[in-house]
Amino acid sequence: MRQRPNYLAGFGSLIWLFLVGLPLYVMLTATLRTQSDYSTSGPLSFPAHLTLQNYLDDFSNGFGRDFLNTIVVTVSVVAIVLLVVPPLAYAIIRSRHRTMSTVFRIFLLGLAIPAQAVIVPMFYVISKAGLYDNLVGIILPTAAFCLPICTLILTGAMRDITSELYEAMAVDGASPARVFRQLVVPLSKGGLSTIVVFSALQAWNGFLFPLVLTQSDSTKVITLGLYNFQTEHGVDVPGLLSAVMLSMLPILVVYLFARRALVRGLMGVGGK
């Protein structure tokens, strides 16, 4: 089967290519033309003159600051996840403590909690803690809502470490900390990279928490910037779409240079 060309599937895949490619073409060309050119000549035409002015305008509108904020949020969320999830997953896999099953169930329950459902009290908690309109106030809940799925991904990966390996280390009289450092972490690298990809994407794309928990320009993240851009200068489609383009750029760079890792990480979200 793999050797014969499959014309039907090939044809279908071309249709999908069109559906994916056309909007991307419109977006790319729109960002390179003036606003009046876009609204007079129509989105499907090719720009009469190419210009980078839209991108420059985005930066003078504060895109750079939004970008930095988003980086701070993303790095912090990933750091928190990497700090707390591996020990938790290790404990879930190996601990014999009776409370462990309760702990695990709390995280299972977490999978069924949509972030929207708790946004009202979240606002209350964050604002009482004095973290409203503060990047920390976005980082903490975003990281918390990454935990259930990351825990599941990582426990899944850690289950593949055979008991013989644990036993071998036990014979050497290794402490749990040493087992964790020398056995568990090195052997669950695949799972770790998956949770990094997952939590980074969650933080990078997060919208609801920033929408409700921040208000100032100084704490604005990219997604909120796009939303505000649309409500403030929606008329400027080329400017808006170039901001969309810029928001994609960092992930595109990661994609180009670390395509395999990213794809494997995303596949890992579904299975491995």
Next chain:
Amino acid sequence: MTSIIQQLLAKSARREPPTTGSRGDPGGRSPGYRSTAGSAAGADRRRAVRSGVGATRPGLAWAVPATVFFTLFAIVPLVLVAVLSFTSWNGIGTPKLIGLSNWSALWHDPVMLKSLWLSALLTTLGVVVQTPISILLGVWAAGHQRNRAVLAAVYFVPLLLSVTAVSVLWRALLDPNFGIPSDAGWLFGDGNLLGTQSGSIGVLAFVGAWQWTPLHTLIYQGGARAVPQVLYDAAAIDGAGTVRQFFHITLPQLRNTVITSMVLMVVGGLTTFDTVLILTQGGPGTDTTISAYYMYQQGFLSFDFGGASAIALVLVVVATLLSLLMVRLTGYDRMQSTAEGL
């Protein structure tokens, strides 16, 4: 292939504590199983190991940071939601306990019922549209030909955009007077896509598919690559064509992947929010007011945080029930045991 979601479903379906029963982790099995297994010498060695095992096993302390953190920022708010659903609170004063008023109002609220309906409809549309496309694309992209790899890379691009970015992009592209519809009147007519219920639901379903099909394609691609080549070789010897191979080997082998992908779609569909906020704001009228958006609207636009909390709790309950239902309907526990028998 093991998937996280399936493990999870299997775990809860089999009512087993999470530390037991997974492949490759006999350490989690009951002591009775251990002592009867293996030769006497082996049992001796194992007992020796077991005595040292206590020292190598992590204590509860390892789970504390994550648990406390998660409790503070997810469980506590969840409990507060439940409490708030019995109060009247406009966000300014202090919440006032009003008993079951929010719940009885919600019970008689036609928009709530409609919103659940719309959530179900959009979720179903998501599954129905995305599943066949992503299976076909995923299986096709699983082939190792160069052209397929290149195309698969292009398909991947929507996944690089955030939901916000995708929604903003399509809002601009679908503008009836200055977007693609103005250039393609033969296809879009007057371009009143967001002014009718069918149009706006269609747009939401399409934009969802545009964004998420790449992810599910990837998942199926991974699944298809894991199908043992021997099965195809054997089928080829039997003279089975591409189509027959697809239906008799690929699809059955992908059954677990289908479940994983569908669970993701259902959870994603139920919690859709950004797309609705940016593309339709629940309109026209209340025609795309799905439950998650209705909750936001009641809370943050109409300042009825008590009523919004009741809706939020309904969302949590529905999500939990649905996942239970999916375990039952797919009979995943049964499948898991046959898989283990292999």
Next chain:
Amino acid sequence: MRSPASVSRSRTSRKRFAVTAVACALVAGVTAGCGSSGGSSSSSSSGTIHILVYGDTGNTVEKQIVDTFNKTSKVKAVLDTIPGANYQTKLQTIINTAQAPDVFFNWGGGSIAPFVKSGLLMPLDSFIAADPQLKSDFLPSVFNTAVIDGKSYGVPMRGTQPVLLFDNKKVLADAGITPPATWDQLLADVQTLKAKGKTPIALGGGDQWPTLMWFEYLYDRVAGPGLFEKALGGDTSAWASADSQKALGMLKQLVDAGAFGTNYDSVKFTDGGSPALLAKGKAAFELMGSWEYATQKSANPDFTKNDLGYSNFPTIAGGAGNAADVVGNTNNFYSVLKNTKHPDAVAQFLKLMYSDEFVKAQLGIGNLPTTTNTPQFLSTAADPAYDTYQYNLVKQAPSFQLSWDQAYPPSATTAMHQAVQQFVDGKLDAAGFIKAMQGLPTS
């Protein structure tokens, strides 16, 4: 995804409850601890007052006024902005927290009524007693919009925003028509324009509030301002009156005549869609707040200079309303929180709202302040003819009806907007619309 196994439900749930209780205690401790430190670090104690305004292009003037204030004041003003779409939501969620501002932008009327009711706002009567100009320097019809239960809660800032019927002069000339003086003339123009292949009236129905403007004017022209005041006062039978039915019938007639085309619900004002229809000559009219001028000027400067026309809403024969009545946002206001630590500084800041500098700066960006000293600066405005027209319109109007969605409390807005959209779409008939309006909370 599944809640704990049912076999041992009672035990695990008890345990889980215990865990939760502990966590609750923890969060209480944390929040109490953080709360005290957070409170002292934010807002007033360090000698600042926070001014919260609706974030848009008009912020340049607010920034300028804050700078002017800070030159002479020891207590420094800090300008905070929230982008337009989220403004009311954010304001209401923070107004009773430590993050509340000292002074904030609003629309008067229903937009501050809930805050007054909760005792959060400071009546400005003592400020006015100390400085009578805080009241006497503004047009009374405007100033009174922020008077609640006989007390003043807002000082006008920015400008008045009456709703006008804008047109594209070139499209009208091509069709051989002039801005309609009467409703019947408008209906006739709709037919003429349709025959020319134009959308007669651009409508940003996707935003819902532009559609509401048609209701506001029709009700005013048909029934006079009394009907709405009666309904807002709690007598919901007004919505079912014969005048109400008549206004709805006339609007329906306009919609059915194809005045707005067919795809208006996919068009928005806020993303520039409907203004672009007018500017590009695809539509002939647009009923919009006076800010349309500034919007067009930034997006389509040539069109604004040469072809943007404006007129008052047409009269309706046999209607009870005065043809000179206007509707819209009477003005924006600054209101003051009772908790402010620097009331004296706030009073000084508010004085700037009738200063010459403020009036000139607002006129410069196309806003029209309603101070008594405005006329002497009208000639310095960006477009003196436009501002003079507006100023006289507002000054001579027997009634200036505040937009319905600002007159009602914010909790009514969503339901009102939905009813408006559904009526125009034909999803609600007149009876359904009346029932929806009767169901709105009025306080």
